[in-house]
Amino acid sequence: MVASAVHLVRHGEVENPGRVLYGRLPGFGLSVLGTRMAEAAAGALAGAPVRRVIASPLQRTQESAAPIAAAFGLPIETDERIIEPFNRFEGKRFDFGPSLLTNPEAWPWVSNPFRPSWGEAYLSIAARMIAAVADAYASVEDGDVVLVSHQLPIWMVHRSLAGERLYHDPRRRRCDLSSITTVGKKGNRFVETDYRNPAGALGRAAVDEGAV
Numbered sequence: 001m002v003a004s005a006v007h008l009v010r011h012g013e014v015e016n017p018g019r020v021l022y023g024r025l026p027g028f029g030l031s032v033l034g035t036r037m038a039e040a041a042a043g044a045l046a047g048a049p050v051r052r053v054i055a056s057p058l059q060r061t062q063e064s065a066a067p068i069a070a071a072f073g074l075p076i077e078t079d080e081r082i083i084e085p086f087n088r089f090e091g092k093r094f095d096f097g098p099s100l101l102t103n104p105e106a107w108p109w110v111s112n113p114f115r116p117s118w119g120e121a122y123l124s125i126a127a128r129m130i131a132a133v134a135d136a137y138a139s140v141e142d143g144d145v146v147l148v149s150h151q152l153p154i155w156m157v158h159r160s161l162a163g164e165r166l167y168h169d170p171r172r173r174r175c176d177l178s179s180i181t182t183v184g185k186k187g188n189r190f191v192e193t194d195y196r197n198p199a200g201a202l203g204r205a206a207v208d209e210g211a212v
Contacts, residue, residue: 003144004049005183006182007045008147008181009178009179010064010151012063012206015028015029016028018093023085024084025090025091028058030060037206038065038199041180052136054132054145054146055076055148058084068146079147081131082148082153084153085153122167129156129160130190151173152211154175174195176199179195180197
């Protein structure tokens with residue numbers, strides 16, 4: 001027997017008054033609203049047979065995992081493979097646009113958006129995330145496993161399982177704060193079975209900037 005499902009939960013809103021791209025930088029925890037969003041995700045999982053709660057090592061995911069772990073009386077385990085990707089623009093306010101033309105230092109970083117050249121390759125992100133999902137799925141005799149991760153890693157799972165190209169427009173990711181993307185198995189392959197946005201009402205007041 002193996003797991004019934006793996007739930008990929010994104011963290012809640014981050015306290016980020018400077019609106020920088022925070023990436024893997026320390027010190028970026030949840031805002032008050034982000035804590036409420038994480039609690040909404042925990043509420044949405046109520047009644048599920050959750051056997052393990054695993055989070056990325058970053059503060060915002062550990063804090064987002066806390067209400068889920070508390071609801072099921074489980075410890076928070078950590079998996080480095082579900083961490084946010086490295087990004088050369090960490091700590092900076094950044095968007096693709098005319099401002100790049102005035103910053104020659106950044107030109108080599110954006111030379112190949114298909115890889116992308118400014119951080120970890122999409123193929124690498126997808127591979128480590130799929131491996132983490134597979135290990136989580138096989139790690140319990142029955143029930144569900146929760147992985148608390150980040151927007152881009154979760155989106156790479158979605159696109160990989162859907163057979164879509166990994167290069168994409170970041171503005172069009174369907175991976176809201178504290179959303180739940182559920183993965184199961186159909187035959188010998190993983191498939192996405194559900195997407196929920198339990199903190200959607202709260203998200204209307206949230207600032208969702210800083211993800212890589």
